[in-house]
Amino acid sequence: SSGINAEYGGPLTLEMKVIIESARGQYVTLDDRLKKAISTIDKRSAIAPSQAQLRDHITEQCKQLMGSDNTDITPRLVYYNTEHKLIYVANPKCGSTSFKKFLLRLGGDQREYSDMENVHNEEANPLLKSLWDEPEEFQKEALATYFKVTFVRNPLVRLVSGYRNKIVRVPRNHYIDQIQEIISQNYGVEESLSWMPRKPYRPSFQQFVEYLLYTGNAVENYHWAPFADNIGLCGSMKFDLIAQLETAQEHIIDMKERVPSLKDIDFPLSRTENNADQYSSEELTALAFSNLTETLTKQVYKLYEKEIKLLGYSLIDNDNFPFLNSADVFIDEI
Secondary structure, eight states: OGGGOOOOOSOOOHHHHHHHHTTTTSSSSHHHHHHHHHHTOOGGGOOOOOHHHHHHHHHHHHHHHHTTOOOOOOOSOEEEETTTTEEEEOOTTSSHHHHHHHHHHHTTOOSOGGGOOOTTOTTTOTTSEEGGGSOHHHHHHHHHHSEEEEEEOOHHHHHHHHHIIIIIIOOOTHHHHHHHHHHHHHHOHHHHHHOOTTSSOOOOHHHHHHHHHHHSHHHHOTTTSOOTTTTTTTSSOOOSEEEEGGGHHHHHHHHHHHSGGGTTSOOOOOTTTTTOOSSOHHHHHHHHGGGSOHHHHHHHHHHTHHHHHHHOBOOTTSTTTTSBOOSSOOOSOO
16 A cells, blocks of 8 residues: 555665654665664673672662562563573563573584574473472572573663564564554554555554553563563572673673583574674664654653663663663663
């Protein structure tokens, strides 16, 4: 339908077409758009505070956020490996696919990482062991003695990553229904009923954000819902490593140094390292947010207020985006 298909000059992937749709009119050419987006991403500005600094900050922020509420917050997805005494708290869209592949390798899976598919299906991957399936006595012993790690990510980048993965690339299952809902909201029921995944149109990032905020899906879907409680950042679990995906390589090296038995086991490459993505999620996040209204942007910031305050992640207009500001400079108000 001409109502939901725009014209673009030059060879663009479907993904780039969709991202640019949400920033349409802001810049003259695709090159200019990408230059502006990429100019905000400087890996040399990455700051990874020490784990002691980060834990101290999180503890202090949790006290302020939780107040007198002493309810323990239990992480949702917790996996373990006995041989290497390792516990991993999974956080969707924060490198969880790669870490689960790593756990499968630790458990004895000899397949190439590229051949490991459907790793989020625990029934299909019995070597991926959930701590919550074990007796309580074992859980307590493991939590007290194993090396405990989780990965976090700038929640704004994570939101765009979820959008790219579930809406843009190859939508499946209930995500197809969600796309049809978005189309119906913007173009009417007739357009919605005629849409199928094989068609090139995808909702723009702005349409996607409006849908999440106004339907409640933003807190219902683990791929973009706020993650602080899902991984128990303010809970009783004492993490040995809270790794930021933005500086993942140095954290993986740190983990291997602190768990020597992991030293000679390769960690899976990311999509960018495998050249599966032409542009990083950080670059596309700056581009995707460039045309959101100020009201929508503030609503997104408010949605992820807890993650931003707990971890100190910088926002879109900060020169240090998408990294942490530092261990001692954090947002007081959003």
